[in-house]
Amino acid sequence: MSGGNPLNYLTDKEGGGWFGFRGLFAIIFASAQFGLFIHWVTYTGVTLSAGMFYLTLIPFMIGIVFTGLLPGKSGITPKTFLIIAVWSLLAYSLYDWARVPMNLLIGVPFWDHWFDWGASILGSTGTLFTYENLTAGLIAHILRGWGFAMAYYLLVRRVTLFSAFVFAFFMTVLYWVVFPIFVLTDALPPWIWWYTAWQSHMAFAVGLWLAPKIFTFYKKKDQKDEAVPTTSKIFPHNATKDQGDQAVATTYHRKWKTTLYAILALQGFGLAIGFIIFGYVVGSQPPSIYPVFGYGKPPPIVIDGFSSYYWAIPSVIAGFVFSYLAHNSTRIGCANCGHINANKSLFCNQCGNSIVPKP
Amino acid sequence: MYVAIVILIFIFVYLGPYIFVYARTETWTFPRIDERDIKAIDETDPYVNPVVNLTKVYRVHDGSEANYTLDTGILNRKFLDWIGFPLVLEVKNFSLKASGIYLGKVIFHCNYMEADFPKPTGTEPWYIYQPLVDKYDNTTQNVPCYGDASLIEKNTPTSALLNWTMSGKLVGDKNDRIRTWSDFGVVKIADVRR
Numbered sequence: 374m375s376g377g378n379p380l381n382y383l384t385d386k387e388g389g390g391w392f393g394f395r396g397l398f399a400i401i402f403a404s405a406q407f408g409l410f411i412h413w414v415t416y417t418g419v420t421l422s423a424g425m426f427y428l429t430l431i432p433f434m435i436g437i438v439f440t441g442l443l444p445g446k447s448g449i450t451p452k453t454f455l456i457i458a459v460w461s462l463l464a465y466s467l468y469d470w471a472r473v474p475m476n477l478l479i480g481v482p483f484w485d486h487w488f489d490w491g492a493s494i495l496g497s498t499g500t501l502f503t504y505e506n507l508t509a510g511l512i513a514h515i516l517r518g519w520g521f522a523m524a525y526y527l528l529v530r531r532v533t534l535f536s537a538f539v540f541a542f543f544m545t546v547l548y549w550v551v552f553p554i555f556v557l558t559d560a561l562p563p564w565i566w567w568y569t570a571w572q573s574h575m576a577f578a579v580g581l582w583l584a585p586k587i588f589t590f591y592k593k594k595d596q597k598d599e600a601v602p603t604t605s606k607i608f609p610h611n612a613t614k615d616q617g618d619q620a621v622a623t624t625y626h627r628k629w630k631t632t633l634y635a636i637l638a639l640q641g642f643g644l645a646i647g648f649i650i651f652g653y654v655v656g657s658q659p660p661s662i663y664p665v666f667g668y669g670k671p672p673p674i675v676i677d678g679f680s681s682y683y684w685a686i687p688s689v690i691a692g693f694v695f696s697y698l699a700h701n702s703t704r705i706g707c708a709n710c711g712h713i714n715a716n717k718s719l720f721c722n723q724c725g726n727s728i729v730p731k732p
Numbered sequence: 733m734y735v736a737i738v739i740l741i742f743i744f745v746y747l748g749p750y751i752f753v754y755a756r757t758e759t760w761t762f763p764r765i766d767e768r769d770i771k772a773i774d775e776t777d778p779y780v781n782p783v784v785n786l787t788k789v790y791r792v793h794d795g796s797e798a799n800y801t802l803d804t805g806i807l808n809r810k811f812l813d814w815i816g817f818p819l820v821l822e823v824k825n826f827s828l829k830a831s832g833i834y835l836g837k838v839i840f841h842c843n844y845m846e847a848d849f850p851k852p853t854g855t856e857p858w859y860i861y862q863p864l865v866d867k868y869d870n871t872t873q874n875v876p877c878y879g880d881a882s883l884i885e886k887n888t889p890t891s892a893l894l895n896w897t898m899s900g901k902l903v904g905d906k907n908d909r910i911r912t913w914s915d916f917g918v919v920k921i922a923d924v925r926r
Contacts, residue, residue, distance in 0.1 A: 416855045462746060469749030476756065482815045484753045484761075502765055502906040507757060511750060558817050560858030591738075 394439075395527050398449055401436035403524035405429045405517040406547075412493065413555040421493035425513065429520075449527065457526035460588060464525075464580030465518025471576035475569045483569065485558065487511050518577070525581050534582045535635045541578035542643040545571050549647055553654040560654075567651055571644070634699035641692030648685040762906070764814040769904030772811030772821055778898045778913040779872055780804045784832060784840070785924045786888070789881045796881035800840045800921075804828055805872030806849070806900060810865055813905050818865045822903035823849035828875055830896035832919070834889045840879030842896075849900075894919040 391399075408424035440454050475481040487510030488501040494509045525540045526532070548570045552559040559566065709726035720727055781803035788799040809821040826849060830842040849871050852864040899912040 416857070418855075466746050466749065470745075473749055473752050476752075482761070484757070485815055487753075500906045502762065504754075504757075507754070511753065557854060557856065557858055557861055558815065560861075 391528065394443060394449055398436060398439070399524040399527040401432045401439075402520045402527065404432040405513070405520040409490070409513070409517060410551065412490075413551055416555065417493065420496070421490050421513065422496065425494065425516075429516065448530075456588070457523060458519075460526060460581075460584035461519045461522035463584040463587070464522040464577045465515065467580035467583075468518060468573045468577040471573040472569060475565070475572075479565055481565060481569050483573075484511070486556070487514055490514070522577075522581060522584075532582060532585045534578075534632050535639070537578040537581035538575070538636050538639055540581065541574040542639055544577065545574040545643065546646055546650070548574070549650050553650075562654075564651070567647060571647065628702055630702040631699050634695045634702055638692050638695035638699055641688050641690070641695055645685040645688035645692065648688060649682065652682040652685075761814055765904075765906045768811060768813060769907035772809075772904055773902045773907070773909050773911065775808050775811075776821065776902060776911065777807040778804075778915075779807050779870070780830075780894070780896055780898075780915070781872075781919075782917070783920045783922050784877070784892070784894070785874075785922050786884075787924055789885075789925065796885065798840065798879045798881035798884060800832070800842075800877040800879065801874040802828075802830060802842055802877055802894075803872050804830075804875050804896075804898065805870070806898075806902075807870045807872075809849075809851075809871060810869040811904070818862070819854075819905065820851045820865055820868045822851060822901075822908075823871070824901040824903060824908075826898075826900040828896065828898050830875075830877065830894055832877070832879070832892040832894050832921075834883070834892045837883055838879070839883045839889065839892060840877045842875050842877035844875040846873070888923055889921050891918050891920050893917070 405425065405428075408421065408426075408428040410424075411419050411428060412421045412424045440449065440451055443449070469483075472481065472483040476483060484507070488503075488506045489510065490513050491497070491503075491506030491508065491510035492501045494513060495505060497503065497506055521544060525537065528540075529536050549567065552570075553562060707721035707723060707726055710721060710724040783803075785801045786798060787801055790797060790799075806823055806826070809823065811819060811821060813819050824847065826846040828842055828844045831838050832840040849868070851868055852861050854861070856864065893916060895914075895916040897912065897914045899910060901908055901910045
């Protein structure tokens with residue numbers, strides 16, 4: 374959190390909360406996904422061209438006009454916008470890189486829907502399998518990945534590895550739900566499909582976290598005093614300086630152990646959701662004799678003897694264990710007497726020694 | 733120099749997966765589709781029921797006419813596409829021409845065209861789609877045939893020599909081909925008039 378009132382994330386006086394311009398912009402720039410969503414949930418009744426026109430192009434135009442009309446006040450300006458637009462290029466590139474070995478090793482054809490999307494966008498008749506359809510579908514795919522990364526940077530005030538993983542796990546769950554239920558060819562995916570969706574979104578998370586760091590690294594070479602690892606001004610005590618509507622550096626650091634345990638806890642709870650959805654989808658569909666995916670000998674849909682529902686139990690337990698470890702790792706040991714203090718303590722409860730944590 | 737290398741790395745990171753997709757499409761996806769399409773088209777078979785039904789005899793102004801039906805169609809339309817997903821080959825412009833010969837005379841002839849065979853649209857939920865794939869794997873229909881009833885009035889034949897030619901455009905994921913089959917053989921004639 375930003376260190377101030379956590380509710381500032383939802384509303385703040387200057388309009389930069391989730392219920393203010395940040396939320397509005399995040400929705401607008403994630404809208405490429407809504408275009409696809411309406412295409413799927415109507416079982417392609419609404420073409421992707423219509424979905425992308427009404428639910429992507431028009432929102433984007435409104436968003437860009439808004440950006441110019443509302444400089445500064447919400448912390449989102451054309452300049453911050455441009456910066457996060459560049460950051461947003463990395464996440465989905467890593468997302469697609471993570472899927473490349475899954476094709477080479479196991480044969481997961483991760484671009485199969487790009488042909489469908491392209492045909493629906495272009496209104497092509499005849500075969501789906503043309504380079505024209507592939508290219509149109511690829512561009513739609515890129516737009517969605519870029520839009521989701523934009524939404525993340527618009528929503529968070531500070532880019533952290535943990536928040537990136539939370540956001541990417543939200544995307545994973547959305548993917549796990551929408552595709553098997555609404556997309557015919559993904560109706561009964563083998564477990565490798567679920568795994569690929571998970572691991573590629575986790576790579577997306579790494580990209581979300583990494584992009585500002587790379588940007589800052591090169592920015593520092595030009596401007597030693599102006600690092601830009603955050604999306605907008607930070608008011609709380611840990612900001613080094615307020616640069617008005619410009620992105621600024623912060624001295625904020627979370628212990629690496631806390632981050633690690635928190636991410637592992639997230640994986641535990643998130644995978645439990647995945648196993649439950651997996652169990653629901655596999656259990657609710659009529660059995661299939663058709664082995665979809667792979668080089669003709671795909672992995673089994675369910676590994677015999679291991680119901681996916683049961684896998685949710687150890688995942689939840691792991692989630693709680695790592696949550697506990699994450700919570701404990703924020704506690705501070707006194708260098709003088711060794712007493713463990715609450716995470717916001719400034720002085721040791723035992724001996725009164727100063728225990729200001731090192732960054 | 734250093735900046736140029738960094739920019740090149742970024743371009744590679746950004747474009748790499750998409751270059752991979754196009755390369756794999758060219759070397760794996762399309763050849764795999766072609767291979768499966770051709771195999772599926774080759775494995776289709778014509779079907780002609782060895783029993784022709786005599787369904788009706790009725791008078792017309794200058795004589796009498798007989799109606800027959802012949803069950804015919806195309807088998808083995810189902811195939812697995814490049815990702816192993818079950819599809820049904822499209823059949824367009826299906827045509828059947830046949831004639832039944834008895835004692836050296838043509839007692840009926842069939843001349844039938846069907847623009848498109850039924851198939852799943854591909855937008856159904858899985859639980860609807862899968863049974864449709866199985867249903868349309870072997871698609872046959874009763875083709876109407878007609879003949880001069882005076883030839884069979886005195887003695888309804890129980891068999892005839894059937895000459896037939898069938899053709900249709902078979903369309904796979906990416907490839908299509910017109911296939912034509914011809915054959916002849918003895919068929920039974922079943923009198924199913926009520």
